[in-house]
Amino acid sequence: MSSEPSSVFRRLRSRAAVTAAKLATTASRLTGRGAGGMIGGLIANAIDPSIMEQLGARRPTALVTGTNGKSTTTRMLAAAVRSRHVVATNEGGDNMDAGIISALMAGKSASHVVLEVDELHVPRVAERLDPQLLILLNLTRDQLDRVGEINKIERALRDCVNAHPGMLVVANCDDVLMTSVAYDHDNVLWVSAGAGWVGDSVTCPRTESHIVRDGDDWYAMKKLRDGREFRRPEPTWVVTDDGLRSPAGSTQLELNLPGRANRGNAAQAIAAAVAGFDVPFDAAVSAAENVDNVAGRYSTVHFEGRDVHLLLAKNPAGWQEALSMIDREADGLVIAVNGQVADGEDLSWLWDVRFEDFESLPVKAAGERGTDLTVRLTYASVEHQHLPDPVAAIRACPTGRVEVLANYTAFRDLKKALEKENSND
Structure with missing residues (x-):
């Protein structure tokens, strides 16, 4: 007798968790606050801590x-x-x-x-x-x-x-x-x-x-x-x-x-x-x-006469690999670095990445932590220009192919900004 009410309660709680999560996800998307990939899960888990096991x-x-x-x-x-x-x-x-x-x-x-x-x-x-x-x-x-x-x-x-x-x-x-x-x-x-x-x-x-x-x-x-x-x-x-x-x-x-x-x-x-x-x-x-696109990574966005090739990197190993993918014949390179929680606020890893081989490629340093990047590029003897706004940095590059290398939130925010700029044209 005691197990049946418990089972009924679990089912009701699970339904309530899923319903509330769907509403939150829909609201997040409609208001433009996000894609809803997180908020629904947060709410569902708060209502029913066993929801992952049940959904699995x-x-x-x-x-x-x-x-x-x-x-x-x-x-x-x-x-x-x-x-x-x-x-x-x-x-x-x-x-x-x-x-x-x-x-x-x-x-x-x-x-x-x-x-x-x-x-x-x-x-x-x-x-x-x-x-x-x-x-x-x-x-x-x-x-x-x-x-x-x-x-x-x-x-x-x-x-x-x-x-x-x-x-x-x-x-x-x-x-x-x-x-x-x-x-x-x-x-x-x-x-x-x-x-x-x-x-x-x-x-x-x-x-x-x-x-x-x-x-x-x-x-x-x-x-x-x-x-x-x-x-x-x-x-x-x-x-x-x-x-x-x-x-x-x-x-x-x-x-x-x-x-x-x-x-x-x-x-x-x-x-x-x-x-x-x-x-x-x-x-x-x-x-x-x-597979040719992973959440916008490796994609090319057309923007004001430029083909903007987007690359994401988040740590020394990833940055070193991404740097090897950059087209050295491109017309410009924008490197954008933020230091938000999702990126890691400690950017000391910049000193582990080899930036020393961009002699012939015009480089723009951008992002919220662009000054940290500027110091690193200066010590690497890389000629560059500091433009905090990544969109402005792209505009400062010649028309043609522009390579963009950014860490997590810089990549995310730039992608949204380019989509908005293109939609306004």
């Missing part, structure tokens, strides 16, 4: 995490899984509890779930959704004032993986920290996805001994407590200069997205789709290749 409903679920590449890899994996199933996913990049709940509500009728998850939130989300698959991309320094040191994140992710022994883990064996996360797991698919930035993995996260690198191989100088050697595992999926090699097949990767890092993202997405969701190899490859 034991559906096959994949989580994607790492410092860089979460949104791109999630978009590629969702596209691949969508070739066979109906998929719920957080394509807008809202990767904390509220955004995940909103995505689950929006995709309530979907049969499968593919979610990008902030590194700090993975243990709790995995506990609530019991995923069948987890993709581990990379770990590097990111927003020290919010995230903290990466070794702490590595330990938390390692505990999470150990708590889910049946989960398939698709891990990047070129990343020392993510290898450590998955090293003891019995069900790992190792992918050689590359590690362009190695400055945060010079020591072993388990023994604190030095990591020795020899070509693609790496190993720790000191053995683990149980006598095992901590060394790069042998991958079964490998990104090569020509494409992708795997037990499921080999192919050239003809991606619409630029950069070596995106080839690694594609490899892990394809591997997860094939091994975790039985998607045919060719279908998974085609889906990854057809």
